Amino acid sequence: MQFIPPRLSKDKHNRYSVVFYVQGKRHRVSNGKKFGVNLHPNKEPFERRLIVAQELQLRIHQALHDGWGQQPTAEMTFQQAIEGLAFKKSVKLTYQLAFDRTRNRLLDYLTTSRSGKMRLSQITSKDCLGFLHSKAFTAASFNTEQKHISSLLSDVQKPLGVSNPVEAISPMKETPALHRPFDDVQAVLAEIREYNENLWLCCLLT
Numbered sequence: 001m002q003f004i005p006p007r008l009s010k011d012k013h014n015r016y017s018v019v020f021y022v023q024g025k026r027h028r029v030s031n032g033k034k035f036g037v038n039l040h041p042n043k044e045p046f047e048r049r050l051i052v053a054q055e056l057q058l059r060i061h062q063a064l065h066d067g068w069g070q071q072p073t074a075e076m077t078f079q080q081a082i083e084g085l086a087f088k089k090s091v092k093l094t095y096q097l098a099f100d101r102t103r104n105r106l107l108d109y110l111t112t113s114r115s116g117k118m119r120l121s122q123i124t125s126k127d128c129l130g131f132l133h134s135k136a137f138t139a140a141s142f143n144t145e146q147k148h149i150s151s152l153l154s155d156v157q158k159p160l161g162v163s164n165p166v167e168a169i170s171p172m173k174e175t176p177a178l179h180r181p182f183d184d185v186q187a188v189l190a191e192i193r194e195y196n197e198n199l200w201l202c203c204l205l206t
Contacts, residue, residue: 002071003064006057016041016053018060022069032056035063036104072156078123079116081156082107102148109134120157125165128153132169139174146171 006020009028017030032039041053060068067076067084076084082103110116115127132145150166157164182188193200 003069006060006064008053008057010053014046014049016049016056018053018057020060020064022064023071025069027069029060032059035060035068036100036107072120072159074119074121074160076120076156077116078118078120078127079107079110081120082110082152085152085155098144099148099151102145103152105135105145106131106149106152120160121162123153123157123165125168128166129169137172139172142172143174 002023004021006018009017009019011017015030017028019026019028021027030040030042037056037059039052039056039059041049041056044052063083064070067080070084072081072084085103109131113127113130115123115130118127128149131149132142137145146166146169150164153164153166189200189203192203
């Protein structure tokens, strides 16, 4: 293990945080977001904060024991590597949330799939396609999910010098949607004119 067990810290306003070190780097968190845990001690009533903070401390300790934030090793399984992945902080919140959803879906899949027990160096494009086809995605959502899992695998495989198998998967082609023409153009233009005459003039010019 390459971490110092987490400890609880409390400030003068009775706000709790968990402090721990991973590979010499200090971390301080006040909720379980980074660990996929819905625990927010400081949002609880004062009398419950300590209990929730202690639960958060235990969950973080378990995550660290499973490899969270530590450098992937060749002995790690696919599931262990994804569980231990520490996310970058320099991304937008919307992307972070979407990324978290992909990671959680992948972890759910790996807990019941043989791919989860395979070593990182053994993962193939077929294993990744198994996850991508485990849910009915549209072409657009399939391609987004593919980009997210590719990023996940790059983070855990790049330090080992292992090629990313997702890069060999072709994106799904999106079917273009045809817009149906208006049945009564004059009626539509009349409604637009009532709403805004400048917009109506723009429509006529178009």
